[in-house]
Amino acid sequence: MPLLDPPKLPPPTTIVADHNIPAKVNRGTSSGLPIGAIIPRLPDHIDLDFAMQNAVSLRRWNQYFGTVYHQDLPKSPTSPNLEGARGDVALDYAMQAVVSRDLWVRFQKLAARTSDIAQEQRFWKAMGETGAKWLIERLSEPREMHELWQVGEILAAMSEQFPLILKSLASQESAQTTQVLLSIVGSIGSQFTNLSTQVSSILAQYLSHPDDAVRSQAAASVSGIDDHSALSLLRGALCVEKDQDVRLAIEAEIELRSHN
Amino acid sequence: MLYLRVVRNYKKFLGPTFELPEAIKHLQSHDGSPLSVYVVSGQAAASRIITLYGMAFKARPEQLDFILIPEEVLIKTGISTRPDPTGFTHPLMAQTHMELIGLETPGAPEMFARAIAGANVFGKRISKNELKDLAQNEIADPALKDAAMDLIKDKPEWSFLHD
Numbered sequence: 157m158p159l160l161d162p163p164k165l166p167p168p169t170t171i172v173a174d175h176n177i178p179a180k181v182n183r184g185t186s187s188g189l190p191i192g193a194i195i196p197r198l199p200d201h202i203d204l205d206f207a208m209q210n211a212v213s214l215r216r217w218n219q220y221f222g223t224v225y226h227q228d229l230p231k232s233p234t235s236p237n238l239e240g241a242r243g244d245v246a247l248d249y250a251m252q253a254v255v256s257r258d259l260w261v262r263f264q265k266l267a268a269r270t271s272d273i274a275q276e277q278r279f280w281k282a283m284g285e286t287g288a289k290w291l292i293e294r295l296s297e298p299r300e301m302h303e304l305w306q307v308g309e310i311l312a313a314m315s316e317q318f319p320l321i322l323k324s325l326a327s328q329e330s331a332q333t334t335q336v337l338l339s340i341v342g343s344i345g346s347q348f349t350n351l352s353t354q355v356s357s358i359l360a361q362y363l364s365h366p367d368d369a370v371r372s373q374a375a376a377s378v379s380g381i382d383d384h385s386a387l388s389l390l391r392g393a394l395c396v397e398k399d400q401d402v403r404l405a406i407e408a409e410i411e412l413r414s415h416n
Numbered sequence: 417m418l419y420l421r422v423v424r425n426y427k428k429f430l431g432p433t434f435e436l437p438e439a440i441k442h443l444q445s446h447d448g449s450p451l452s453v454y455v456v457s458g459q460a461a462a463s464r465i466i467t468l469y470g471m472a473f474k475a476r477p478e479q480l481d482f483i484l485i486p487e488e489v490l491i492k493t494g495i496s497t498r499p500d501p502t503g504f505t506h507p508l509m510a511q512t513h514m515e516l517i518g519l520e521t522p523g524a525p526e527m528f529a530r531a532i533a534g535a536n537v538f539g540k541r542i543s544k545n546e547l548k549d550l551a552q553n554e555i556a557d558p559a560l561k562d563a564a565m566d567l568i569k570d571k572p573e574w575s576f577l578h579d
Contacts, residue, residue: 273570298441298442298444300422300451300452301422301423301424301473302422302452302469302472302473305473305474305475306473308475309475312475331424331425331438332424335424339478342478343475343476343573367425368425368427369424369425369427369479369481369541372479372541372543373478373479376478376479376544401541401543404543405479405543405544408543408544408545
């Protein structure tokens, strides 16, 4: 748990500790350091499990946010009456606001293996459907590819959100988002045999997508369905595919399954 | 000198299949962060870097697209490089990892994208099977094996490399 990362930023601001602050943070203040120096970037430094268990109030999250970003938490357009919120509700909202600022820094750290992917996965699982939707929206932004794959890896670990991922794929306009989501389908789709018809239908849809990189990815993602269905889809796609890269991807998947 | 950039679809950057909006999107600086490239001497060195990159950043072997941008394109467009100060990559790639400086100004990504499309730029999609083979070659070198295996620790879908 990177609770006490080197206090490089931002300008420290003293906050009077109270019982609403997570215990590990309070232990920091007992050392005499201002809290702003101890938790300069919230998502890395908060003990999320503790915060959820101990019903930290939105007022307290707001104070943290003000310390780090020098402004209030953004108001929720959909839930204006969060003033007295505590626990999960407050955490969900506050974390979204905070993480929207820090997500890519966090994923850079994941890529560099200087932060813990298990902790990151726990956090996003706790964020539930709201978190998954938010992550999927981020995938269409201009970003480095390795950052997008980190988001994909987190989403793949949120297996309970797989139906949401399929729903998003079914009507997806961004080729970039589609590629990451198809990769997730290839990674965890086989766990959802009850959704195999839907998965097959989506893969068929993307095997005829205008973008060749998406078609290649769709070919590789047949690992998300059974071999019989996969072979049927792949052979159909190969009959009409003209792009050499995509043909190679399809042929490789056919060969893999022909030996099974 | 060539600069390797990992992209979503290499064909969007090359002359006949060039697509300006996609190329610009992928050459935009976001949040003020410089773009990431790897400096390589040729296609063999590029294969090695893309392999290590795949091992480092992909949860499982999958296709990877990249382009190799000649140094002349950077000179022509006034884009410069500097060593990555954040050191976010694995030590095996750190010496080659650079940041592109100069894409923050309005119009610069478009100018850079057009210069790439008009130059002799090499692009390729490494397939899943190619990446697996390249990774196996990488760990066959006893001097590099431990460091290369470190890239895929805790990644079950790369476990074939342990065999």
